[in-house]
Amino acid sequence: MTIALQTFDLYKSFGGITATDHVDFTLQRGARHALIGPNGAGKTTFVNQLTGVLKPSSGRIVLLGEDITTLPRETRVRRGLARTFQINQLFATMTPLEMIALVTSERLGQGARPFQALDRDPELVSETAEILSRFRLDDIMDQRIATLPYGKQRQIEIAAAFAAKPSVLLLDEPAAGVPEAERRELMSTVAALPEDVSVLLIEHDMDLVFRFATRITVLVNGRVLAEGAPDEVARDPAVRGAYLGEAAHA
Amino acid sequence: MTAPAFEIRVRQALYAGRRWHPAEIVFWILAAAACLLFPRQWLLLNEIAILALFALSLDLILGFAGIVSLGHAAFLGMGAYAAGLLAKHVTADPLAGLSVGMAAAGLLGLVTSPLVLRGTDLTRLMITLGVALILYELANSFGSLTGGADGLQGILMGPVLGLFDFDIFGRTAYLYSLSVLFVLFLVARRVTNSPFGLSLRAMRDNPLRASASGVPNGKRLAAVYALAAAYAGAAGALLAQTTQFVSLDVLDFHRSADLMLVLIIGGAGYLYGGLIGAVAFKLLQDAIATFTPQYWMFWIGLFLVIFVLGGREMIHGAIKTIAGRFARLGKGGAQ
Numbered sequence: 001m002t003i004a005l006q007t008f009d010l011y012k013s014f015g016g017i018t019a020t021d022h023v024d025f026t027l028q029r030g031a032r033h034a035l036i037g038p039n040g041a042g043k044t045t046f047v048n049q050l051t052g053v054l055k056p057s058s059g060r061i062v063l064l065g066e067d068i069t070t071l072p073r074e075t076r077v078r079r080g081l082a083r084t085f086q087i088n089q090l091f092a093t094m095t096p097l098e099m100i101a102l103v104t105s106e107r108l109g110q111g112a113r114p115f116q117a118l119d120r121d122p123e124l125v126s127e128t129a130e131i132l133s134r135f136r137l138d139d140i141m142d143q144r145i146a147t148l149p150y151g152k153q154r155q156i157e158i159a160a161a162f163a164a165k166p167s168v169l170l171l172d173e174p175a176a177g178v179p180e181a182e183r184r185e186l187m188s189t190v191a192a193l194p195e196d197v198s199v200l201l202i203e204h205d206m207d208l209v210f211r212f213a214t215r216i217t218v219l220v221n222g223r224v225l226a227e228g229a230p231d232e233v234a235r236d237p238a239v240r241g242a243y244l245g246e247a248a249h250a
Numbered sequence: 251m252t253a254p255a256f257e258i259r260v261r262q263a264l265y266a267g268r269r270w271h272p273a274e275i276v277f278w279i280l281a282a283a284a285c286l287l288f289p290r291q292w293l294l295l296n297e298i299a300i301l302a303l304f305a306l307s308l309d310l311i312l313g314f315a316g317i318v319s320l321g322h323a324a325f326l327g328m329g330a331y332a333a334g335l336l337a338k339h340v341t342a343d344p345l346a347g348l349s350v351g352m353a354a355a356g357l358l359g360l361v362t363s364p365l366v367l368r369g370t371d372l373t374r375l376m377i378t379l380g381v382a383l384i385l386y387e388l389a390n391s392f393g394s395l396t397g398g399a400d401g402l403q404g405i406l407m408g409p410v411l412g413l414f415d416f417d418i419f420g421r422t423a424y425l426y427s428l429s430v431l432f433v434l435f436l437v438a439r440r441v442t443n444s445p446f447g448l449s450l451r452a453m454r455d456n457p458l459r460a461s462a463s464g465v466p467n468g469k470r471l472a473a474v475y476a477l478a479a480a481y482a483g484a485a486g487a488l489l490a491q492t493t494q495f496v497s498l499d500v501l502d503f504h505r506s507a508d509l510m511l512v513l514i515i516g517g518a519g520y521l522y523g524g525l526i527g528a529v530a531f532k533l534l535q536d537a538i539a540t541f542t543p544q545y546w547m548f549w550i551g552l553f554l555v556i557f558v559l560g561g562r563e564m565i566h567g568a569i570k571t572i573a574g575r576f577a578r579l580g581k582g583g584a585q
Binding site: 051053072073074077078082083085089090091092093094097098099101102103105106107110111112113114115116117118119124125126128129132133138141142160161164 | 253256257259260261262263264265267268440441443444445446447448449451452455456458459460461462463464465466467469470473
């Protein structure tokens with residue numbers, strides 16, 4: 001099986017407005033896939049349905065061969081689907097150490113153990129240490145997340161999703177709002193993600209998209225306008241009209 | 251592969267959360283020594299210990315899981331009536347009564363937890379308040395069982411562990427309540443420093459990210475709500491046993507409201523807030539009541555307004571500075 005994540009005829013409307021318009025989408029295993037589209041194209045709505053934050057009006061979502069359309073969010077995470085958020089969703093009063101330890105303990109199925117000490121489980125300790133050093137959070141692991149610079153918080157956003165050891169990782173504009181200086185470090189983190197993790201990147205920054213992705217899907221008004229290799233998509237006149245042209249003006 | 255040295259650092263940092271601070275040890279020594287230091291105040295000390303346990307219960311849901319409640323007296327009352335009735339009709343053994351009080355209140359917490367799981371802070375306040383009001387009226391109506399407005403009378407307690415008889419000065423009562431408080435505090439300390447405790451803080455900080463991290467929010471909230479209810483039930487059982495009387499007052503709204511004040515005074519989310527708040531609240535109440543019996547509510551009201559408007563940061567800041575100095579002294583001594 002080479003398909004990691006697939007949607008069939010996914011449809012979502014809010015009142016009379018169609019946000020996701022019968023989308024058939026396929027994410028291959030190990031893919032570096034980007035989802036692009038102008039503002040309001042329905043990219044985040046799409047991701048929210050994949051992860052269970054929103055319920056689709058109709059259609060199906062299949063993760064690694066299993067229908068997950070109606071599963072609760074946390075169960076999807078346990079089945080291997082993790083995400084980051086466009087706007088930071090972090091545990092503000094925790095330290096990076098605690099946040100990563102939390103995700104790891106949930107992944108190891110220890111979250112319901114009220115009497116286990118955090119430092120006593122060797123697996124929890126070594127996995128937490130591995131994530132912290134992979135994402136270069138070791139120096140700041142003891143500081144409250146709320147006090148850290150924005151670029152570091154974006155880094156934690158990705159680290160926390162990755163700590164769930166997902167087979168599919170959805171990155172919702174990971175570099176949004178990050179100053180140019182810190183952007184490079186962030187994107188090198190994204191580029192260094194292990195190959196067996198299938199990554200779907202939702203992004204505005206075309207430079208980033210074309211450097212990272214081997215496949216691109218263009219979403220406009222909730223509908224798939226085009227899909228293909230980066231150079232194909234870049235040449236597509238419909239895409240140029242609907243999206244790239246607009247970006248060039250911006 | 252991570253360097254083993256870093257793994258050790260991570261382990262130590264995770265351990266730091268549950269390491270005993272010297273100030274904590276001082277706190278508990280003082281609590282035990284209070285029995286000798288204030289021999290005439292045992293009854294007051296007992297009241298403080300029970301209020302502290304009750305506040306610890308609210309801290310578990312409010313300070314750690316972020317669930318507000320204006321009806322925590324429901325569980326205090328449930329524990330008190332369960333323990334009182336058991337002593338009257340079945341057995342006079344205090345620990346049996348304590349267990350039954352905790353179980354009854356914990357069960358009530360589990361059953362009512364679906365009501366508080368969804369909704370905003372405001373709906374939670376109203377629902378918890380409503381549940382407490384319902385319980386109050388039930389206790390009032392079933393007079394044949396609870397004694398209604400006359401209260402549950404004729405409770406006779408056996409000795410604690412078959413060894414220590416309750417005395418009229420409240421010495422056994424205080425030591426018994428303090429021991430229960432200490433044991434349940436140790437359990438709470440353990441629980442809040444576990445992966446389970448970490449997931450509670452995660453839900454408090456950001457429920458969306460918690461579920462995106464694999465935390466089943468509903469189940470965890472139900473579990474901690476039932477646990478906190480059992481703690482409140484223990485406080486109720488202690489109250490019934492040490493006063494040998496249960497009145498409708500245990501279910502009264504002012505119990506829940508006072509509790510919120512206790513936690514505001516002491517600060518929520520670090521376990522000692524309820525304990526320190528209980529000491530401050532009871533001493534303040536006692537001092538004002540001695541000085542001006544009719545108007546103590548006025549003074550306590552005034553104090554609270556000033557405290558919440560600005561005094562809190564000053565007092566907490568001063569305590570932190572002092573605690574920091576103690577910590578440095580402690581570290582200096584260890585090196």
